[in-house]
Amino acid sequence: MMFNETDSVLLEKIADIKGGEIKGAYNIRKDSGCASRATTENIDIVTKTDKAGIDIIIKPGTKNEVCHIPVIITQTGLTEMVYNDFYIGENADVTIIAGCGIHNCGGEESRHDGLHTFYIGAGARVKYVEKHYGDGDGTGARVMNPQTVAYLSEGAFLQMDTAQIKGIDSTRRDTKIVCGKDAETVVTERLQTHGAQTAESNMEIVLDGDGARGQVISRSVAQDESVQIFYPRMTGNARCFGHVQCDSIIMDSAKISSIPAITANSTEAQLIHEAAIGKIAGDQLLKLQTLGLTEQEAEDRILKGFLA
Amino acid sequence: MLELKNICYSVGSQDTENSIINDISLTVEDGRLIVLTGPNGGGKTTLAKIIMGLVHPTSGRIVWNGQDVTDLGITERAQLGISYGFQQPPRFKGIRVRDLLSIASGKKLLPKAEACSYLTQVGLCANDYLDREVDASLSGGEVKRIEIATILARNSALLILDEPEAGIDLWSFSKLTETFGQLHEKHDSTMIIISHQERIISLADEIIVISGGKISHRGAKDQVLPNILANTYGCCPVMK
Numbered sequence: 160m161m162f163n164e165t166d167s168v169l170l171e172k173i174a175d176i177k178g179g180e181i182k183g184a185y186n187i188r189k190d191s192g193c194a195s196r197a198t199t200e201n202i203d204i205v206t207k208t209d210k211a212g213i214d215i216i217i218k219p220g221t222k223n224e225v226c227h228i229p230v231i232i233t234q235t236g237l238t239e240m241v242y243n244d245f246y247i248g249e250n251a252d253v254t255i256i257a258g259c260g261i262h263n264c265g266g267e268e269s270r271h272d273g274l275h276t277f278y279i280g281a282g283a284r285v286k287y288v289e290k291h292y293g294d295g296d297g298t299g300a301r302v303m304n305p306q307t308v309a310y311l312s313e314g315a316f317l318q319m320d321t322a323q324i325k326g327i328d329s330t331r332r333d334t335k336i337v338c339g340k341d342a343e344t345v346v347t348e349r350l351q352t353h354g355a356q357t358a359e360s361n362m363e364i365v366l367d368g369d370g371a372r373g374q375v376i377s378r379s380v381a382q383d384e385s386v387q388i389f390y391p392r393m394t395g396n397a398r399c400f401g402h403v404q405c406d407s408i409i410m411d412s413a414k415i416s417s418i419p420a421i422t423a424n425s426t427e428a429q430l431i432h433e434a435a436i437g438k439i440a441g442d443q444l445l446k447l448q449t450l451g452l453t454e455q456e457a458e459d460r461i462l463k464g465f466l467a
Numbered sequence: 468m469l470e471l472k473n474i475c476y477s478v479g480s481q482d483t484e485n486s487i488i489n490d491i492s493l494t495v496e497d498g499r500l501i502v503l504t505g506p507n508g509g510g511k512t513t514l515a516k517i518i519m520g521l522v523h524p525t526s527g528r529i530v531w532n533g534q535d536v537t538d539l540g541i542t543e544r545a546q547l548g549i550s551y552g553f554q555q556p557p558r559f560k561g562i563r564v565r566d567l568l569s570i571a572s573g574k575k576l577l578p579k580a581e582a583c584s585y586l587t588q589v590g591l592c593a594n595d596y597l598d599r600e601v602d603a604s605l606s607g608g609e610v611k612r613i614e615i616a617t618i619l620a621r622n623s624a625l626l627i628l629d630e631p632e633a634g635i636d637l638w639s640f641s642k643l644t645e646t647f648g649q650l651h652e653k654h655d656s657t658m659i660i661i662s663h664q665e666r667i668i669s670l671a672d673e674i675i676v677i678s679g680g681k682i683s684h685r686g687a688k689d690q691v692l693p694n695i696l697a698n699t700y701g702c703c704p705v706m707k
Contacts, residue, residue, distance in 0.1 A: 378561070406560065442557040445521060448541040449551045450571045450617060460570065464561035 162194075165233055169260030172292040172324060174229040185227040186213055191239050194231075202226050202253075212242035215255070219248030219280060227256045230273070235265025235299045240272045249280035249312075258290040261301040261327070270302040277309035277317065279342075284316040293326030300328040307334045311342035313368070322349040322466075323358065332360040338399075340368030348377045349466045352385035352413070362391045366399035366428065377405040380462050381413035392420040395428025403432040408439055408465060469495040469518070469625060469657065474527035476513055476680075487513050488524070489680035497624075498654035500647070502671035503661045510680040511661045512554060515627050518659070519551040520544045531625070548624035552631060554661075556614035558602050564613055565597045571620040585616040588646040590639040607634040615643065619650075626650075628660045632667060644670065668692065 162170065166189065170176040184202035187194045191211070198204050201221040205214045215226060228243065245255065263269040279285055293301035309317055315338075323330060336344045344364065352358050364373040373393055381387045393401040405417045421430035439461055447457035476488040488510045495501055503511045516522040518529060520541040529537045536544055559567070568585060569577040583593035589612040599605065601613060611634050618626055631647075632640055644666045650656060651670060660667055668674055674691040676684040684691050 440557055442553070443559060445541065446553060446557050447570065449519060449521075449545050449553075450567075450621065451542060451545040451573060452570065453542050461559065461562070464559055464563075464566065467561045 165262050166194075166231055168294070169231045169233075169262055169292065170229055173231075173258030173260045173290045174227050174256050176227065176229065181227050183225045183227070184215075186215075187227070188230040188241070190232060190234050190237055199224060204228075207242065210242050211239060212244070215243065215245045217245070217247045217251050217253055219250055219283075221248065221251040221253055223252060225254045225256065229257065230259040230271055232259070232261045232263075232269050232271055235263050235269055235295075235297055236267030238268070238270040238272075241274070243273065243275045245275065245277045245279075245285075247277065247279045247283045247285055247315075250282040251280065252284045254286040254288070256288045258288070258292075259303055259305070260291075261293045261295070261303070263293070263295040263299045263301050264297040266298045268300040268302055270300075270304070272304040272306075274306040274308070277307070279309060279311045279315040279317060281312040282314045283312075284318075286318045287320070289319070289321045291321075291323040291327050291330065293328070295326075301326060302329045303327055304331045304333075306332075307336075309336045309344070311336065311338045311344065313340045313342065315339070315342045317342075317344045319344065319346045320349075321347070323351060325351060325353065327352075327358075328354075328356050330358045332358075332362075334360070334362040335365070336363075336373070337365045337367055338371035338373060340397075341370035342368060343372040345374045346376070348375070348379075350377075350379040350387065351382070351462075351466055352380075352387055353382040354385060355383070356385040357387075358385070359388045360390070362389075364391075364393045364401060364403075366393070366395045366401055367397060369398040369427075371395075371397060371399040373399070373401040375403045375405075377403075377407075377417075378465055379405075379407045379415065380410070380466060381407065381415050382410045384412050386413065387415045389415075389417045390420070391417075391432070392422070393430050393432070394422045394424065395430050396424045398425065398427035399429070401428070401430045403430075403434075405432075405434040406465075407436040408462065409436055410438060468497055468530075468532060469493075469659075470528075470530040471514075471518070472528040472530065474514070474517060474529070475525045476510075476517060476522065477525050487680055488517070490527075491677075491680075491682055492527075493675070493682070495657055495659065497657055499672045500651045500658040500660070500670055502668050502674050503659060503677055504663055504668065504674060505677040505683065509678045511677045512629055514677060515551070515629055515659065515661055518625075518627055519549060521551070545621075550618050550621040550623035550626055552614050552618045552626070552628040554629040554633060556610050558605070558610060560600065560602050562601055563598055564601060564616075567601055567613065567617055568620045571617040572622075577620070582620075585619045586613075588619055588642070589613070589616045590642040591616070608636055608639065611635055612639060612643075619646075624656055626656050626658045628658070628662075630661050630663070632662060632664045640664075640666075665692075
């Protein structure tokens, strides 16, 4: 598979794809078309016929396979809405690496909106990784609005790691995860905004079955004049345990709102939320300076660790 | 060699000036282990911070190995071989013990064996701690020992340690005093330790008592300890 330098930078940033080499099943979407695809015996990828997007079908019992489905946009002014559905068979154990990179060198807005819906079979384990990145020296905005919806059957597990690395001018992320009996989800969200960027994240975790567990870990850094808003919500409808933890570092003239909500509809639901917003602690900077780092190096190292 | 020349530090305005350090001059020869001790609020930590550059003196000069470092920042002093162990070290979300030791050593990623040697010297097992974040999941004593390990990893010519024993259990404290003793025997580093612990005081070549922002006594252990004990209750008629 051959990609130009711009494509390669984006693919490496969002999906760790180096030199066009990918193992396992994959579908690379470029500028609203399919640039390349491969399937395996256990993972099938089918183009939707009624709307833009693909179905990813993973056979029951598939173990230790990785599926890459990155999206890249390199045309200024291109906007798209994509629907990807994932059907994960019972007792499968797979990693899905998604992500979107936008390179905008023009004056018009480039935008990717996507809805990913997961149907995770009983006992299956899924690690879902999604990174967002933007670059290009055009004046046109780079916009991403990802939606993720997941339904976890009995005993299923979903680990969802999302990261917005840099360069996205505006994003609105909507996530809804419904956990059935003994199902568990761990969602880790990392977000860094700078300049005049805005980011909004709405998250709803519904713990529907006895023994369901949910954990949300949100870490964000807002720099310059950027604005971030978080609405993590956890609802317990059964004997379940849920924990929401939001930590943000605020810098410069940025603004952050963190509005967690927990709702218990059962006396057996145990739900906890923690939220903290603050600047980098002065004693952290001083400590790293005493180890030989400059103030700027110390700040960078603290942010790197916080968002790691 | 470290030379402090007429160091003064005060806070507040001219009308309500509060003197914290009042004209302290001191010379510490290379390879010496000095213990600073004295009553709480006497100015020990402030003096130590002034040497590291964490606090800037109102007047006076600090000379390190013949170079006047008074106007240098913390980073520059660290790069000249001065290191400082905080009394209450900060915690870092997302920074692992190994990261902190790597930064301290100046290496991109400190080899496990080397990291292990620093942690062992403070009574911690590398297998249990290397990949742990230096965050609220660690106890105060654990963070304190990791702090001392970072100081050891710096291999500095001048080590300043502010109450290294605080919050550390008896068993680990024993290991720590052994480590300080071994370091001192090598005579590669000059050590200034703020402490109230007799076992650390007993390691010192010289004890300096700081009280009211001044040096009230200085000398060998046998000379100074009796004075400290005699003055423990100060002028309070009830406690006497």
